[in-house]
Amino acid sequence: MKKIGVFTSGGDSPGMNACIRAVVRAAVHKGIDVYGIMRGYRGMIKGEIIRLESNSVSNIIQKGGTILRSARSKEFMTKEGRREAYEQLQKFGIEGLVAIGGDGTFTGANIFFEEYGIPTVGAPGTIDNDLYGTDYTIGYDTAVNTALDAIDKIRDTADSHDRVFFVEVMGRDSGYIAMPCAIGGGAEIVMIPETETSIQSVVDTLRLGWDRSKTSFIVIVAEGDEEGNATEIAAQVQKALPYMDARVTILGHVQRGGAPTAADRMLASQLGIACVDGLQEGRKGVMAGIMNSELVYTPFIETITKQKIINPYYAEMVNILSV
Amino acid sequence: MKKIGVFTSGGDSPGMNACIRAVVRAAVHKGIDVYGIMRGYRGMIKGEIIRLESNSVSNIIQKGGTILRSARSKEFMTKEGRREAYEQLQKFGIEGLVAIGGDGTFTGANIFFEEYGIPTVGAPGTIDNDLYGTDYTIGYDTAVNTALDAIDKIRDTADSHDRVFFVEVMGRDSGYIAMPCAIGGGAEIVMIPETETSIQSVVDTLRLGWDRSKTSFIVIVAEGDEEGNATEIAAQVQKALPYMDARVTILGHVQRGGAPTAADRMLASQLGIACVDGLQEGRKGVMAGIMNSELVYTPFIETITKQKIINPYYAEMVNILSV
Amino acid sequence: MKKIGVFTSGGDSPGMNACIRAVVRAAVHKGIDVYGIMRGYRGMIKGEIIRLESNSVSNIIQKGGTILRSARSKEFMTKEGRREAYEQLQKFGIEGLVAIGGDGTFTGANIFFEEYGIPTVGAPGTIDNDLYGTDYTIGYDTAVNTALDAIDKIRDTADSHDRVFFVEVMGRDSGYIAMPCAIGGGAEIVMIPETETSIQSVVDTLRLGWDRSKTSFIVIVAEGDEEGNATEIAAQVQKALPYMDARVTILGHVQRGGAPTAADRMLASQLGIACVDGLQEGRKGVMAGIMNSELVYTPFIETITKQKIINPYYAEMVNILSV
Amino acid sequence: MKKIGVFTSGGDSPGMNACIRAVVRAAVHKGIDVYGIMRGYRGMIKGEIIRLESNSVSNIIQKGGTILRSARSKEFMTKEGRREAYEQLQKFGIEGLVAIGGDGTFTGANIFFEEYGIPTVGAPGTIDNDLYGTDYTIGYDTAVNTALDAIDKIRDTADSHDRVFFVEVMGRDSGYIAMPCAIGGGAEIVMIPETETSIQSVVDTLRLGWDRSKTSFIVIVAEGDEEGNATEIAAQVQKALPYMDARVTILGHVQRGGAPTAADRMLASQLGIACVDGLQEGRKGVMAGIMNSELVYTPFIETITKQKIINPYYAEMVNILSV
Known part of the structure; x- marks a missing residue:
């Protein structure tokens, strides 16, 4: 794999920039070219795609928001939209994708991957923490x-x-x-x-x-x-x-918003590197996550459909502690 | 003056504790006994009054809220309520009062002072900054x-x-x-x-x-x-x-809430000392404030009735800067 | 078990108060009396022991430092010191102990437990994170x-x-x-x-x-x-x-110093409750910790002697990311 | 005046970006072209000068540091250095300068102004607060x-x-x-x-x-x-x-470092606008400042040579309050 693209999509979350940075630096470290796709699927369709170098991501690790911006795209929900997106990627020679976002992002990535087979690895970037396949999502902490x-x-x-x-x-x-x-x-x-x-x-x-x-x-x-x-x-x-x-x-x-916490920066950095590693190892259609301190890759379809359940003991803790 | 009381009243504001601390320490420094009146006028009526020493106010300068707590009192709006309050102060031998609060506090203090003549000096403790007689109120910054x-x-x-x-x-x-x-x-x-x-x-x-x-x-x-x-x-x-x-x-x-800023701690400290100084100098029925870097004492009645006007240039600044 | 004592010892760490609060509230919830031992082993020897009720620990969860204070005690390193400590505990009828601190604390707790057999469960309160038996220590985050x-x-x-x-x-x-x-x-x-x-x-x-x-x-x-x-x-x-x-x-x-983070408050709360649960279940001479999201109790001796090793991958991450 | 330049020099301070933003927006508002001179006098000599538009300064008001960067320049201390700087400004058609910095900055600006007469207005950007001509400097709070x-x-x-x-x-x-x-x-x-x-x-x-x-x-x-x-x-x-x-x-x-406080953003914004106003009104060789809530312009030479004295009462406050 020689060229990959990275984008953020859906509601933004603190740590997305730290994750973008890790993707870019890990790719550079491996000699892979990286392109930033602006505004998620919307920019993918429009070909808003820019080359990212190591110093494109200097001094962003602590910044809230996402330098690649984010947007929701109705067009990508149509077959035509996804075709256009695919053609744009072809035009730039992009062979693999890193998708940073939540369940909407991975639903889109999953369909796109099924239709066009372009290798895609996701990183869980959402404050909601409700994605199966990782103990914590980037931005939650x-x-x-x-x-x-x-x-x-x-x-x-x-x-x-x-x-x-x-x-x-x-x-x-x-x-x-x-x-x-x-x-x-x-x-x-x-x-x-x-x-x-x-x-x-x-x-x-x-x-x-x-x-x-x-x-x-x-x-x-x-x-x-x-x-x-x-x-x-x-x-x-x-x-x-x-x-x-x-x-x-x-x-x-x-x-x-706000500067990501240490835990979110660590998670974003680890998973950003893991996305690039994953693509290089031939993984596709999966999300990188950390479960019980172990790096795991979970199929997009599971991250969307399987339910993650909040620790039921927490409700009891509220009762005990407000005694 | 040998014994003074201090209380906070109305909506609380960050820096009230810093001000209480300054009142107590300034009094101790001058050899004056200080009593804390809990929950504003409500506690004054009920005689919830405690002796404060120098170390009673250790490690509170950075704390939001007010250790003396605050409350609104309907009873104090009645003649009977104020009489009870006065009798409680008499019982404790309190000869002067420091009132920390906003316009409601000073309205009450003004009536009380007019009825019973007990020397009272106020400090502007409110986040609203809408009191005449000081450039900034404690908590606003x-x-x-x-x-x-x-x-x-x-x-x-x-x-x-x-x-x-x-x-x-x-x-x-x-x-x-x-x-x-x-x-x-x-x-x-x-x-x-x-x-x-x-x-x-x-x-x-x-x-x-x-x-x-x-x-x-x-x-x-x-x-x-x-x-x-x-x-x-x-x-x-x-x-x-x-x-x-x-x-x-x-x-x-x-x-x-929150820890008061440096400016609020400085203001609260200066005005807390100024309240005690004011009482000792024989001032009464006035609020201590800082206007153009100068310490000034303004009659309660003016702080309540005179209007402080927001700098009209600020509206223009919003326009210029959002160009 | 009807009466337990809780203390903090060694260098303080943010979240110690959250842990004390959880110990107290969990004990109250179970109908166990709790005593706070001031200044760690030093106060234990001197009998600086106070009754803690549910509201003794109100509004402390967010505070840095420790309301029970902390100190290092040379006397406790002597047989005589530990005897005095034991006698004080006997005097108060304290049947079990919760020790919040780091390796010094547990070294002391271990000897004390071996000599006098008083059931003791520890919580890892140190910013250093170098204790075996828990992924994270309270205060580290x-x-x-x-x-x-x-x-x-x-x-x-x-x-x-x-x-x-x-x-x-x-x-x-x-x-x-x-x-x-x-x-x-x-x-x-x-x-x-x-x-x-x-x-x-x-x-x-x-x-x-x-x-x-x-x-x-x-x-x-x-x-x-x-x-x-x-x-x-x-x-x-x-x-x-x-x-x-x-x-x-x-x-x-x-x-x-500083207010503990969400993660430290959660950890401190969970482990505080776990210490009381542990004592009630008859555990002794162990530290409560969370490893891979599971509550575990590890013998003091292991927490002190076994080495916890920092993830070697982190060093590589620094290299990749500073490319 | 149709074209002005703005630069930051010396040690950076929080609020410099807010000041740059205000200079740019105020200039745009008046129909004046603005150029950013990179790295202070060093970039002026080298002609590192870029056009700034209104959106060049979007989303920087809260950022520490300075987007124009800062440096110290030995060359500018020489006659040759200053000649080169002047020639660069001429080349870009820059008719007036806004200098944001401390006493080193204004010492340089003063000499430069005396030699070449290019109208210059300064804004006090330094955390030290030791400049005469303003109650507070940008970054101090x-x-x-x-x-x-x-x-x-x-x-x-x-x-x-x-x-x-x-x-x-x-x-x-x-x-x-x-x-x-x-x-x-x-x-x-x-x-x-x-x-x-x-x-x-x-x-x-x-x-x-x-x-x-x-x-x-x-x-x-x-x-x-x-x-x-x-x-x-x-x-x-x-x-x-x-x-x-x-x-x-x-x-x-x-x-x-860090995001500037509200007071620093207000000060930076007011003084940034005041620098542009000053240039347009024909002021030169002066620093804009706020003294007792009034906007004042003070000759550079006075800002450097006159001494600002710290309120002697503060030392007494430390004594009273640590009683």
């Missing part, structure tokens, strides 16, 4: 730390007043971010999509605490919780407990 | 830096996608926090209570930028803006510009 | 992130000038902190106790880069490197390469 | 906050042990950084070039505290203190007080 830092600041003030704070964190389908935020943030309650927590039970827990003269509470809400978003939940709780003062924080995209 | 840090993280991701981010910052009545966030955060638009910015003009500015192929935008919204809160404004803009993707972040009480 | 944050700031300026920066990080006997700092910090060279890197080879690498017109370099030095500390190494390099400007940063104890 | 953050972390551990920490901060000629670090960091002692503090008096203060059972101390040392650097001072104190454990942290260039 940073997102959790960012949210936790905000929760710490809220606790400063929670400690001074008589209030219930509802903090909405990312997690459309999972409580991966919410759970360590609840444990690490010393929250009393956590509401995640995976488990049902009724408004009534939230109200009961708060009332019980209040009666024991506990004066402030933090409730972590994953954005995809079945009871609604933090604003909606807070409104209902406020109604049931009018003597408490409910306040809402929605962190939103703040969680996607 | 920290709150702005906290918000800016969040905006930086959003910009990481804004830079990678095609989006409009609406970030709601504190400021019920003023744009003091919103304005430096907009300038320092490189925002395209800022919406504050002091000036009218119609949804239509926001839409126009965004469309203009979009047409010039600018791909991401940040709009800072002070919570008290006349067009509504960030969620409401974003919904309207999204409707007018369906091809853009509008996202909302509400920082909320995150802005009240 | 925080220390690395703190150092990395400093290196990022240096890189800002390194990027603007023609300089060689020597950054000394902790690690008397190991490169555990230095290695991820080098990889995550994008350093060109890393010097650790485990491997020999001569001054000459450092000079050669720098000269080679300089000749290729690379204009700034970062060298990470573990304090225990065989070539000396950062100041000494920098002086020698400066002499060999007079046209470069060598600058030194020594982070020192900065790395021991 | 950030540097102090960075140092303070490190000191906070040391205090976490100081609070747990029996130690004396010596923290060396920048300040070759002044205590501008050391002083707020001491006050805001709750240090017991501060050693700055402006005032003499003998080793003996340090030892006495520490011994006194120790005798009163104070168990940990922080001493802030400005690098240019007359008693030596922190390592030297610590060694002497350790010798005099062998029962204490003295530890040293040298922050070094960490203080030059």
Whole structure:
């Protein structure tokens, strides 16, 4: 393999740049030419493809976002779009691809690989951590730390007043971010999509605490919780407990940015190198990941379809620790 | 003066602890006994009053929140409540008060002082910066830096996608926090209570930028803006510009917490000492502040009634810099 | 088991408080009384022992340092000292101990356990990560992130000038902190106790880069490197390469402080609970740790004598990535 | 004026990028062409000059360092060097200059202006804050906050042990950084070039505290203190007080990096605009600054020769607050 392309796609995550850097440096180290494909599949279709040298990725390891930018592409979901993309890659002589992103990215990569057979290895770049085939995704550790830092600041003030704070964190389908935020943030309650927590039970827990003269509470809400978003939940709780003062924080995209943590840089660097190694070893249609400290390659189809389950013990930890 | 009391009241702000520490240490330095009154006027009425020594305030200068806690008190708004408060102070032999808080705090302090004549000097502890009599209030610099840090993280991701981010910052009545966030955060638009910015003009500015192929935008919204809160404004803009993707972040009480910045610690320390100095010099019914690098004492009534106006040049700066 | 004691000993590490909190809350949850032993073995000997309730550990999860304080004790190294310690524990009716610390702590705990048979379970609280029996120690992740944050700031300026920066990080006997700092910090060279890197080879690498017109370099030095500390190494390099400007940063104890990261809070919480569970299950003379996501208990003697080896692949990563 | 050049020179400081951005955007806003001169006077001599557009400075406001890089130039100290520089400027048609830097920068700018009369306006970009003509220099607030953050972390551990920490901060000629670090960091002692503090008096203060059972101390040392650097001072104190454990942290260039604070971004933005305004109004040979909230222009010669004196009250504050 003489020429490879690398791109980022889907929602960006801290550490994507560190991963791009590792891909480029590992390729240079092996004497492989690397091309950066801008804006994911959108730029692939349009041929927005640039040569990357070792110094193209200098001083980016600590930067949030992605220098290759990211976008969602409707065209790539069509056969015509993918044909155009393939032709562009042919034009540049690109023989292999490194795809950095989440399940949407790998769904696209999988179809593309099945249709055109172009060897592709993926790296899990998403803050959501909900991909099978790796213990942690690139950006997850940073997102959790960012949210936790905000929760710490809220606790400063929670400690001074008589209030219930509802903090909405990312997690459309999972409580991966919410759970360590609840444990690490010393929250009393956590509401995640995976488990049902009724408004009534939230109200009961708060009332019980209040009666024991506990004066402030933090409730972590994953954005995809079945009871609604933090604003909606807070409104209902406020109604049931009018003597408490409910306040809402929605962190939103703040969680996607920032300098990646050490763990995310290490993971991004290891997996970036592993993607290039994988391509060279002839792997295709797989995602590189770390499971139990071991490098593993998992077929795209499994990363998308198999479910990764959050440690059920964490819910018990929240209970034990908020005693 | 042999015995003084110190309390924090209203919404807490980073630097209140640094100010309490300075009050205590300055008093000890002068041989004055200090008492901490817990939970503001509420604790004053209930006699929740404790002796503070020099080491009671060790290792708190960097802490958010307030070790004396804070609360709002309806009782203190009644004549009976204030009488009880006065009697409690008498009981402890407290001859002077240091009140750390915002306009609500000083409104109460002013009435109390007028009724009972107990010498009171205030320090401006509020993140809102909307008090006349000081260039900056304690906690303002920290709150702005906290918000800016969040905006930086959003910009990481804004830079990678095609989006409009609406970030709601504190400021019920003023744009003091919103304005430096907009300038320092490189925002395209800022919406504050002091000036009218119609949804239509926001839409126009965004469309203009979009047409010039600018791909991401940040709009800072002070919570008290006349067009509504960030969620409401974003919904309207999204409707007018369906091809853009509008996202909302509400920082909320995150802005009240965190370790105070250097500037807030310096200000809190200076004003804490100045409060004790002021009491000893016989000042009463005034707030200590720094204006143009000079220590000044302003009557409570002026701090509440006179208006502090945000530098009108800042709005022009936003325009020049987002060119 | 009805009464247990908990203490921290040796150099403190971020997350010790989170661990103490978990021990206390887990004990309360099980109906076990908990006592805090101040200043490690020193306070054990002197009987500085206090009752801890659930709310004794409120709002400490995010705090650096240890509320139980820490100290080194020469007396405990004597038979008499340990006898006094044992008698104090007897006096309080303490039937089991949770020891949070590093190898010094466990060496003491091991002897004490062998002499008096008092059931003891340890949690690895040290930034050094050099304990066998756990993949990570409590505080390690925080220390690395703190150092990395400093290196990022240096890189800002390194990027603007023609300089060689020597950054000394902790690690008397190991490169555990230095290695991820080098990889995550994008350093060109890393010097650790485990491997020999001569001054000459450092000079050669720098000269080679300089000749290729690379204009700034970062060298990470573990304090225990065989070539000396950062100041000494920098002086020698400066002499060999007079046209470069060598600058030194020594982070020192900065790395021991700060709010623990999410990972450290999770680890501290899990292991704190595991210590109490372990005591209740009848375990003794062991340290709780997490290896490959599994909770394991390792005899003290093994944690002290068995060697944990840093992933040799990391050194190769530094080479590949600084290409 | 139709074409101006902008450059950064000397030691870099956080906020230089924000200032460059403001210069460029203000110029674009006025219809003036802007050129970036790389590496200060060195690039001016070599003609390393590039056109800057509005989007050349997108997303740099929050970045440490300087996109124009910085260097020191021996050639510019010669008549020949300055002639070459002038010729390069002529070649590009540059009619005015914005110089961002410290006293070395303005010394050069002053000579150059006197020799060739090219209108030059400066902005104070240095972390040292020792320039006459502005209350604060760009980068100073950030540097102090960075140092303070490190000191906070040391205090976490100081609070747990029996130690004396010596923290060396920048300040070759002044205590501008050391002083707020001491006050805001709750240090017991501060050693700055402006005032003499003998080793003996340090030892006495520490011994006194120790005798009163104070168990940990922080001493802030400005690098240019007359008693030596922190390592030297610590060694002497350790010798005099062998029962204490003295530890040293040298922050070094960490203080030059990092995202600028809100205050530094505001200052940089205001002064960047003011430099362009100044040139257009016909000002030359002056530095823009803010004194008592007012924009002022001070002749270069005064900024270099007049002395700015640190508030003498600060030393008293350290005493009062460490009571």
